[in-house]
Amino acid sequence: MAGVVGRLIRCWCRRAVAGRSRSALPSGHPALHPGCCSLKVPALQLHVSKTAMGASQKDFENAMNQVKLLKEDPGNEVKLKLYALYKQATEGPCNTPKPGVFDLINKAKWEAWNALGSLPKETARQNYVDLVSGLSSSSDSSSQAKPEADRKQAEYETVVMTSEDGITKIMLNRPAKKNALTEQMYQEIMLALEAASKDDSTITVLTGNGDYYSSGNDLTNFTNIPPEGVEAKAKNSAILLRNFVGSFIDFPKPLVAVVNGPAVGISVTVLGLFDLVYATDRATFHTPFSHLGQTPEGCSSYTFPKIMGPAKAAEMLIFGKKLTAGEAYAQGLVTEVFPDSTFQKEVWTRLKAYSKLPQNALRISKQIIRSQEKEKLHAVNAKESSILQERWLSSECMNAIMNFFSQKAKL
Numbered sequence: 001m002a003g004v005v006g007r008l009i010r011c012w013c014r015r016a017v018a019g020r021s022r023s024a025l026p027s028g029h030p031a032l033h034p035g036c037c038s039l040k041v042p043a044l045q046l047h048v049s050k051t052a053m054g055a056s057q058k059d060f061e062n063a064m065n066q067v068k069l070l071k072e073d074p075g076n077e078v079k080l081k082l083y084a085l086y087k088q089a090t091e092g093p094c095n096t097p098k099p100g101v102f103d104l105i106n107k108a109k110w111e112a113w114n115a116l117g118s119l120p121k122e123t124a125r126q127n128y129v130d131l132v133s134g135l136s137s138s139s140d141s142s143s144q145a146k147p148e149a150d151r152k153q154a155e156y157e158t159v160v161m162t163s164e165d166g167i168t169k170i171m172l173n174r175p176a177k178k179n180a181l182t183e184q185m186y187q188e189i190m191l192a193l194e195a196a197s198k199d200d201s202t203i204t205v206l207t208g209n210g211d212y213y214s215s216g217n218d219l220t221n222f223t224n225i226p227p228e229g230v231e232a233k234a235k236n237s238a239i240l241l242r243n244f245v246g247s248f249i250d251f252p253k254p255l256v257a258v259v260n261g262p263a264v265g266i267s268v269t270v271l272g273l274f275d276l277v278y279a280t281d282r283a284t285f286h287t288p289f290s291h292l293g294q295t296p297e298g299c300s301s302y303t304f305p306k307i308m309g310p311a312k313a314a315e316m317l318i319f320g321k322k323l324t325a326g327e328a329y330a331q332g333l334v335t336e337v338f339p340d341s342t343f344q345k346e347v348w349t350r351l352k353a354y355s356k357l358p359q360n361a362l363r364i365s366k367q368i369i370r371s372q373e374k375e376k377l378h379a380v381n382a383k384e385s386s387i388l389q390e391r392w393l394s395s396e397c398m399n400a401i402m403n404f405f406s407q408k409a410k411l
């Protein structure tokens with residue numbers, strides 16, 4: 001049936017463009033040129049609120065023009081999504097009777113629009129702009145060489161970002177250094193998250209290459225002191241930390257951690273900002289802040305007591321107790337633990353199924369949950385970052401870092 005509908009949608013698009021069935025398209029709806037996905041967008045009299053939350057009318061119109069420039073047909077599912085978001089943004093919730101069972105193409109269109117429910121016009125407009133932006137960027141990148149089945153979305157040095165099956169995967173790629181996070185890596189992860197938030201994927205995954213998920217902050221970050229001195233270094237690091245954690249707080253799509261091995265420090269604390277945490281039974285979870293003369297970050301001073309209760313949170317964050325995967329699961333930090341032998345296969349089968357769920361429903365559900373305490377999380381992040389700025393100047397912290405490099409002390 002899907003194949004039939006797919007062929008009909010292609011046919012609808014061609015007929016619509018040829019103008020033979022303008023009636024198949026509501027007035028003002030963009031149409032598709034045959035053979036490619038350029039949309040012929042008639043002059044639109046959009047009466048869209050000027051007080052746009054998110055995308056403005058201009059953004060919306062630009063997005064429609066952008067669709068005309070796409071080099072590849074985005075596929076029927078995406079075209080139906082574009083149609084539905086266009087209708088929701090311009091007319092609001094679906095307001096027409098459901099077409100008859102044999103009127104397949106209009107029924108598919110009606111269902112796509114109706115699935116958006118009471119999504120506000122402004123949100124539909126924003127989602128339309130985001131979807132087109134993702135299509136445009138992947139259309140541009142797809143005009144370059146396609147290296148392999150996975151579409152590499154951008155070239156980074158410390159992470160590998162790929163997108164396939166509705167999933168954008170960001171993989172930490174410094175296995176020789178246990179995926180310790182350098183300043184460049186923080187920046188590249190933020191860039192990758194920004195790109196993932198705008199592409200056409202449904203969910204985003206963060207994982208590690210090699211035997212470690214991540215050993216947390218790269219302690220060499222504290223050794224390259226700029227000419228302005230240690231105070232400036234501490235200040236810049238606090239800004240970097242606040243921006244890095246902020247990108248997890250604000251990430252709009254379902255975010256999944258695939259913890260492929262031991263995790264240390266900030267790679268553990270930001271897990272409280274993910275929507276799912278799947279771990280191999282080889283993983284451990286260690287936040288040795290006091291050992292390092294430091295203090296909690298990643299909003300963990302707020303999220304961990306919420307997740308696991310104040311006593312268990314204190315044992316991790318204050319006293320540095322390392323958890324096994326089973327203990328992290330029992331304390332609510334990990335969603336599910338898998339045997340290492342079947343971890344990747346089980347997790348990716350599960351995630352591919354999740355990525356087929358209605359994209360807007362997933363995204364809106366995530367945003368409803370996160371919106372309850374986004375302001376609180378940003379306030380906690382700011383507080384934790386400013387306290388760490390002071391801690392990094394302390395002798396306790398400097399001694400701990402020197403001990404690590406003098407190989408006196410490993411965690």
Ligand SMILES: CCCC/C=C/CC(=O)SCCNC(=O)CCNC(=O)[C@H](O)C(C)(C)COP(=O)(O)OP(=O)(O)OC[C@H]1O[C@@H](n2cnc3c(N)ncnc32)[C@H](O)[C@@H]1OP(=O)(O)O
Nearest residue numbers: 176177178180215216217218219220237241265266410411
């Ligand atoms: C600006 C934002 C700041 C945000 C602040 C966040 C706070 C934190 O994240 S605190 C946590 C910091 N992390 C650590 O303290 C871990 C330090 N590493 C270790 O204790 C051990 O390496 C570890 C137990 C993780 C693994 O031990 P081994 O299995 O024995 O491996 P190696 O120690 O031989 O590691 C291989 C190689 O990688 C280097 N390495 C590992 N982790 C780090 C790290 N965090 N920073 C810098 N370098 C790291 C290690 O030195 C080895 O290097 P080579 O000797 O050159 O091979």
